[in-house]
Every structure is written in structure tokens, then in C-alpha cells.
Amino acid sequence: EMVMTQSPGTLSVSPGQRVTLSCRASQSVGSNLAWYQQKPGQVPRLLIYGASTRATGFPARFSGSGSGTEFILTISSLQSEDSAVYYCQQYNDWPWTFGPGTKVEIK
């Protein structure tokens, strides 16, 4: 089974700062990697798919990069509304798997 790891577990960042979240796969997933944003009490929301394509409704400050086993989600200038847990998910091999998530807090 493909194991997804994310780091760090929690991040506390000031508004306006750049944020970099990491997602690693135990085997290559090509570009079959998605990111989701989940705010407290809300349903997860697709943020990035195909490792780097931003989903509808998200601003350009969110970007994804990487391929194979190493992936990065970048928030170029953190806003207060970006406080959430961010999950990566691989859909290259069955079983599809999620990472444990990174919680982004606003300082």
C-alpha cells in the first residue's frame, strides 16, 4: 500500500508569509496527486489536482508542484482565511490513500 507522509504536522505562520507544505509518497505516483483544504466543521475541498492544477475557486496564491514521490503545496502570501488542514491524496494506485494532513495556523 502506498504510504503518504506530510510535513510538518502543524505550522504557525504570520499573515503575508510564504508557506510550504510537503507531501511524500512511498512509491512514485507520477503526477496523480491532489491536495485538499478542510476548515473546521466543513467538508474537504479540492484545492490542487494533477500535482499542479489549481481547482476552481482558489486564488493564485495557492500552487502545487512536484512529481514522482515529492510534492509541495505553496501558499505565497498567507491570509487569515487559509487557516485549515491540508491533505494530500494519491490516486495513482489502489488503494487510493491520503496523507495525515498539515494544520496551518495563523499567528
Place this chain on the structure above:
Amino acid sequence: EVQLLESGGGLVQPGGSLRLSCAASGFTFSAYVMTWVRQAPGKGLEWVSSISGTGDNIYYADSVKGRFSISRDNSKNKLFLQMNSLRVEDTAVYYCATPKYIGTGYFDYWGQGTLISVSS
């Protein structure tokens, strides 16, 4: 507009059974892989099971294999999850989810979820 509406959640004792349903609308249901994803209280997302559009291909997480059974009724645009031999660790919100584009494995659309509590 795509809508996914889960139902069937509730409180059940360990060892018990429950059947979840997901009513879908706003898209060609039979063309899409449908998936159940769960989230235990305060925990992360866990992929549970997926079923192809025809129902011919089915996949399960190891944690539920042999206990859960996914199915679909394309004539009624409904997805199901039969959960048997429930354990305390199955307690979670269960979401049904589907992609926007046929053949992709990420989830553009999610239901609001239904809560399963397994407790004596």
C-alpha cells in the same frame, strides 16, 4: 448542480450492521467512479472504498475489507455502503465523493457526510 446526499448514519453497537446510502444528482451517475471516504472525530481523511461506474470494479481499504461492501444502483442514482461487524474504530463521518471528470481519482464533489457512532 452536482449534489450528493448521504443518509443512514446513527448509533450502533460493536458487531452490529448499518447500511449507508448516497443519493446523487446533477451528473451522469453511471459514468463515474463513486467513493466513500471517512473521517474519525478529530482525525484525518481515510479512503474507504470505490466502485466503478458499471459496478464491475470494486476496491476496499484493508481496514474494512471483508466487513464492508460497496454497491450502486445506477437506475436510482444511488451509492451504498453495507457495513457489518462494526468496530469502535469505525466511528467516523462517512462522505461519498466523486470527481468532475470521468476517469480521474480526485474528488471535486463531496456530500455533507453522515455520522456513524459505534459504541456499547
